[in-house]
Amino acid sequence: MPIGHSWSVAVLGIDGRVIEVEADLGGGLPMTKLVGLPDAGLREAKDRVRSAVRNSGQQWPGEKLTLGLSPANLPKLGSGYDLAIAVAVLAASGKVPATRLPGTVLLGELSLDGRVREVRGVLPGLLAARRAGVKRAVVPAHSLFEAALVEGVEVLGAVRLADVIAWLHGEGTLVEPKAPVETETQPVLDLADVLGQPEGRWALEVAAAGGHHLLFKGPPGIGKTMLAKRLPGLLPPLSVDEALEVTAVHSVHGSLSRTSPLVKTPPFVAPHHSVSVAALVGGGSGLAAPGLISQAHRGVLLLDEACEFAAPALESLRTALEDGEVRISRSKGSVRYPARFQLVLATNPCPCAPPRETDCTCTPAARRRYLNRLSGPLLDRVDLHVRMRPITAMNTHSDEPEPTAVVRERVLSARARAAKRWSSHGWRTNAEVPGSVLRREFALPSETTALLDRALDRGFLTARGADRCLRLSWTLADLAKDEQPTADHVAAALEFRDRGAA
Structure with a gap:
């Protein structure tokens, strides 16, 4: 037959x-x-x-x-x-x-x-x-x-x-692909547009240099969202392998551009706070489709007004933040989607969110309930906690803010140092390095980590938080062009985590 x-x-x-x-x-x-x-x-x-x-x-x-x-x-x-x-x-x-x-x-x-x-x-x-x-x-x-x-x-x-x-039959020909046409890239939002906020700008630079997660907390209208939207402009372009991986996710999702299908720049995804868990992580009947966090792979995921998101949606991020991927099981099988993104959270300090905190009408219990929507386990996975202050003057020509191009040069230099250091292990950024490697192969002297040990001893820091402080201190050292972190770098990394409780 x-x-x-x-x-x-x-x-x-x-x-x-x-x-x-x-x-x-x-x-x-x-x-x-x-x-x-x-x-x-x-x-x-x-x-x-x-x-x-x-x-x-x-x-x-x-x-x-x-x-x-x-x-x-x-x-x-x-x-x-x-x-x-x-x-x-x-x-x-x-x-x-x-x-x-x-x-x-x-x-x-x-x-x-x-x-x-x-x-x-x-x-x-x-x-x-x-x-x-x-x-x-x-x-x-x-x-x-x-x-x-x-x-x-x-x-x-x-x-x-x-x-x-x-x-x-050998009697005809099929269509051959045309040479790709290079299209103009989207304009990069400039950091020079953000007034003041030196702490927020520095935290954004550190986050870009090391691939760290970031939390902005402060009154409305002071530049939290503006800063977060300028993070992709500080990141390096995707490598060939990264670009193909990101493009593959968008191909499965069905959102590729016909004019420029290869995704060469880090994607930026900012979902509305009403987003469901299935839309965020991925889901659907039969076989799960990629969610927003997979579409943000190798890029930035901004959760603006983070405390307005539903608790299940926020908690669903925890595994992806640790593993860099999501695994979803449905009736027709289990799928794996990459989800190694930089998380940026931006939130007001309370529900009423006045321009000045002294004008707040919320009760202490209401403020606690509002901020407790960001759970301790989720915040423990965020490396940089930044408390932003209100703008006090619109006239800034006496101290011209640095543009994105200048800051990006420092970020790329720091990333190059980190990539060279971790090249034999296959990691590109400090945020990807396991804590066990930092504690064993790249252990710092005891006098350098004394402040970190004291925080662990007094219960101010978890073991996961200590690992993230070590990663952050290596990024600070790369920005300072030092061979390894000093006690000052460790103290600065610890201070970035303490600010979230302020």
């Missing part, structure tokens, strides 16, 4: 796996059966593919057809297998030669009239195919803009199933 073979890719989260599609003809009455753990959308593929094949000028087999997707124990979701199924059926019935199929993956949904429609997750699917040794891919023509980002794989675009059939 003839059997046709083709290959496609299954995407779970941003991980992919090459799938073999088999089509077996004969052995019973005319019917079509699909096996290999297909979901409801994929079970409908046999009807879509039958119409697409007929409307592409080909005859559908008039005998029993069994379609198998291997490995059979891996859930198959979505409609991206349609093109591979159609080609496998045509190869089994002898309508197309199979000479070009080995080493080629086919991705795309088929419409009833034979058009090849775009699907999500083309970029992570092709990255997985490249790791598996695949050398060629046929994708929807509308997805070429992201498929072309994968180097080492010949990418071809198909507009209709008939075009693929002609290409397999």
Whole structure:
């Protein structure tokens, strides 16, 4: 009995796996059966593919057809297998030669009239195919803009199933990707626009240099949000691997730009305080989609008016802040999405939030309830706690604030020092270094950490907080161009954490 073979890719989260599609003809009455753990959308593929094949000028087999997707124990979701199924059926019935199929993956949904429609997750699917040794891919023509980002794989675009059939016969050509057009980047918000706030500006520079999380607390209208929005402008551009990883998340989410698909700059995400846990972390029925924290991967997540967020949404961040990823289980499987972002919290000190704290009308109990929405375990994962003061004068020409370009040079210099120090371990920033490494391989003299030991002894600091103080002290040393932190750097790092209680 003839059997046709083709290959496609299954995407779970941003991980992919090459799938073999088999089509077996004969052995019973005319019917079509699909096996290999297909979901409801994929079970409908046999009807879509039958119409697409007929409307592409080909005859559908008039005998029993069994379609198998291997490995059979891996859930198959979505409609991206349609093109591979159609080609496998045509190869089994002898309508197309199979000479070009080995080493080629086919991705795309088929419409009833034979058009090849775009699907999500083309970029992570092709990255997985490249790791598996695949050398060629046929994708929807509308997805070429992201498929072309994968180097080492010949990418071809198909507009209709008939075009693929002609290409397999060697009688036609498929669409080749165009050279990417470099578009202008978005203008960077300048730190020179922020009046005063020397403590906040310094904390922002330290956070950018070390990849640390940051909390701004103070009256409304003093520049907390303005400072937070200028953090991405201080960060270095993404490396090639980081850019592909971030772009893969946006590909699965379906939010890639057609004009400039490769995400080269750190993303900035600022959700409204009414956001749900599923929207923030990721969720949905069947298989979870990436949430806002994964869309902020390698970038900045700003929670403005942080105390207005629901407690479950805030607490859902804790695991991601520690692990740099989220793992979500749903009925159709578990997925992993990267979520290594810099968290910036901005909050007022009380519900009424007057310009001057002396005008506050809140009771002490109301203030406590408001600030207690930021739990101790969450705040313990935030390295820099900054208490910001009201602006006292609008005239600042006597002390011109530094622009972003000047501060960014110092940040990049500090990051280069850290990257060189941790290069053998694979870390790029001080915030990524485990506390055990800082305490053993890079242990500081006891006289340098005496203040930190005293804070631990008196219960003012947790072990996690002490590790974060050590990371912060290394960042302060990098900014000062010192070989290792001094006692002053450790004291300054400890002071940044004490300010949250002020």
